[in-house]
Structure formats: C-alpha cells, structure tokens
Amino acid sequence: MSKTIFEKIADHEIPSNIVYEDDVCVAFTDAFPLSKGHTLVIPRKPVENIYDLDEKTGAHIMKVITEVANAIKTAFNPAGLNVVQNNGEYASQTVFHIHFHLIPRYESEYDGF
Ligand code: 5GP
Numbered sequence: 001m002s003k004t005i006f007e008k009i010a011d012h013e014i015p016s017n018i019v020y021e022d023d024v025c026v027a028f029t030d031a032f033p034l035s036k037g038h039t040l041v042i043p044r045k046p047v048e049n050i051y052d053l054d055e056k057t058g059a060h061i062m063k064v065i066t067e068v069a070n071a072i073k074t075a076f077n078p079a080g081l082n083v084v085q086n087n088g089e090y091a092s093q094t095v096f097h098i099h100f101h102l103i104p105r106y107e108s109e110y111d112g113f
Helices: 005-010 055-076
Strands: 018-021 025-029 039-043 080-084 100-105
Touching (some): 005 025, 005 039, 018 055, 039 055, 055 080
Antiparallel strands (some): 018 025, 025 039, 039 100, 080 100
16 A cells, blocks of 8 residues: 555655654654744654554554643643644545544634634
8 A cells, every 4th residue: 555645754755844753753843833932742653543543553552642732832832732643535635544633722722623
C-alpha cells in the first residue's frame, strides 16, 4: 500500500516543521493551521484510525500529547486548547493516518464556536 503524506513526514521523505519525535511518534505543525501553534501528533507506524490503535502506542502518544500541549502553553500562552481526533470521512478525517490535533485557542479569536 502506498504511504500517506503523514507517513512520509514521519519518515522525513517530505519537509515539515517537526517539533518533537521519538521512536514511536512524531509531532509537527499543521500546514493549514486553525490557530497559531496548531500541531499534529501521529504514530510512526501506519495506523489509520482510533479503532486500530494499540494500547501501548496509544498510551505513549497520550504522554507526548500532554508534553506538546505544555510546550504550546509555554510558547504561546493560549487561553484554551482543543485536542481533536477525527475518524472516517464522515467525521472530517482527510488524512488516513491517525493524528491528534492540538489546537490552541486565543481570546482574541473567540467566536463562541
Ligand atoms: P483531518 O481533517 O484529517 O483530521 O486533518 C488533517 C490535517 O492535516 C489538516 O488540519 C490539514 O491542514 C493537515 N495537513 C494536510 N496535509 C498536510 C501536510 O502535507 N503537512 C502538514 N504539516 N499538514 C497537513
């Protein structure tokens, strides 16, 4: 099966702004950020969605999400932060390699959502 764009990013085959990486996962900034600091966390291995994520990888990703969230808080001091993860076309998933969005929210951009 051909690689998704995120697997290529994890393998350093295409450029991206990687902010953290280890043996299991990679964090990089979103190419079309919804806000300043919008970051994605993915496993290196090609897992499509939450249904296929094994417990060990999921636990490690959760640890990295908390670390990246704290790094975003320190760097940008947002008023809030969403962690979002979409599964399937009808849930707005567009890249079929599981990813967790970390979306900082700022008072100046608040519109009640
Ligand atoms: P989804 O809608 O699948 O949950 O989110 C996919 C996200 O990937 C979107 O926020 C989109 O902006 C981001 N994205 C798509 N292609 C690329 C890319 O080539 N590089 C990076 N850094 N982000 C991408």
